[in-house]
Amino acid sequence: MLNKKQMDLKDKLLSSFLVFENQLESDDYLNNLRNDAIKIFEEKGFPSKKEEAWKYTSLNSILKEDYTVFPKQENALQFNDVKKYFIHDIDAYKIVFIDGKYSSYLSETTHDGMDICLMSAAMAKPKYRLVIENYFNKAATKDSLPSLNTAFSTEGAFIHIPKNKLVPKPIQIIHFSTGNEAALMLQPRNLIVVDENSHCQIIERHQSLTGNPVLTNSVTEIFTNKRAIVDYYKIQNDNLNASLLDNTFIKQKQESVASVHTFAFGGKLVRNNLNFYQQGERIDSTLKGVTIIGDKQHIDHNTLVHHIEPNCESHQDYKGIFGDGATGVFNGKIIVNKEAQKTNAFQANNNILISDKATINTKPQLEIFADDVKCSHGCTIGQLDESAMFYMRSRGIPEKEAKALLMYAFSNNVMSSVKIPEVKQRITKIIANKLGVNLGFDL
């Protein structure tokens, strides 16, 4: 049964939509999408634990806040105050939002041979209409959270890389919330289309700057066309009052290569719905994650890899370290269609519990309809290896550092496929920081 407060946020969103609808430009195409989407949300509401896919994650604790859905004022930030949240030691395109509004001051976009810009511009200008009509909301599912986002979507990153382009530097998408509102709900919407033979690298981050509650319901749609390559890095290291519901959908065409690395260190509650759809042959999909949480944090990785055509591969490797009273969930679903012969699908989820009160629920879910496939999966839950601890301590490495070193080693598999060295360094620093040590080297 839904509790009263939860009804409140749903009601508030539904009534806000009426106001929002009146302010929209007349755009039948998008407004019809929005109307259909709000109906789905109205019907389904927020997901509850009664749904199989939400069995281990309750949204109750984050839905009870009285969120502002449309912030009243525009806020500014000084670069130096937020510099540390950027990968600032590399040259990069930047698409930056403050409380859901685009910050041209902090951003660096381009229209030079490719479009790395804003969703609001792409929705408004005729020259982007074809891309919007071909791709917008074409990968997102009709589930309640993506639908809620579609209904309210006005802003986010819009990235269109035409064919045969190597994007010369990474693209950083950062969403800041300033805390000027007592509680804020954000619904960023990103659309990324990478055409034939093109390659881009993207880093995404959500960062709350105060302890005020923030709830982000984000949707990112990524399309990798023939032989395109996309590397996507999600850095989740937000504070303990910020929650993130991330819905990422990736549609891949033949011979394309897509990887998503999710570094989940922060937030009160994080749900990563990560969905790959392979629509062509010889596609390669990689899903990797490192989760290190403590306190009462909750992180839920819900992945789907749908093998639709033959001769494709997918590689999943998620490592989790859970301390204090933290809870983790890994639910990895792999579907192999009858036609998808010669599929190679690998999935691994390894977890270490460093506290008696920490919990992990891990569940592989394989639905295989083809008969000539290689699928493997493995889940482990364990503690740190005592014999390895003694070995390291006997070499003079103190207990705390030895533990940290083992945890580093544990997450190394995932780190080794990170292709931007500065991202790797940053993640290494965050990990060292989380574990309270300085090891003096990078992985």
Place this chain on the structure above:
Amino acid sequence: MLKIENLHARVEDKSILKGINLEVNPGEVHAIMGPNGSGKSTLASVIAGKEDYEVTKGKIIFNNEDIDDLAAEERAHKGIFLSFQYPVEIPGVSVTNFMKTAINETRKAQGLEEMPAKDLLKLIRDKSELLEIDRKFLSRSLNDGFSGGEKKRNEIFQMAMLEPQLAILDETDSGLDIDALRIVANGVNKLKSKDNAVIVITHYQRLLDYIVPDFVHVLHNGRIVKSGGKELAHELEEKGYDWVKEGVNA
């Protein structure tokens, strides 16, 4: 340097060491021999500070300090090194990074600055040459997929890097072919000085042809039942352990 007095130790409810007395002085090489299950590896682990073992009686004095309450890393910082019979595989940490952490943590504990990267690299180069270790080997994950011989050579390489005062070599010869044995023994001999000491734990006399002991002790059923010079090792090789056991039981 090391003085063990009436040491009793057990693991869970099983008594393993039942009154060990041993004194090791700087510059000495001691061999501890004995049949399987006599307590040799337990003695090595107890000196190094493995927490699974409980010292129920007696003392371990290292440089005039009772080290019973010290953690394994604190004993390492004071200069005790254990070469493991079965070195642990640690995938994801390279040999170089492991040594860097071990050396700098030890220096930190001793109130020293971190070793500059260039000095560390030179040290690694020198010591890996000593053990005839290929440089490529050093960027591999620690012991991960190493052969038995590589693991043991890597143990002595670590010993060379850390320059302990007291090195305990637990069955370092097991799993070594004759060439590897020679390299390992040569490394140990080159590291020997009048200020440090080595305890060689072995089942066979073979290693002692290369690392020549000043004293040989025979461990049986948790006690040292016989001590002598290096000729005792040859006698054991010829006659086996039964005559020692019989001597005790009689």
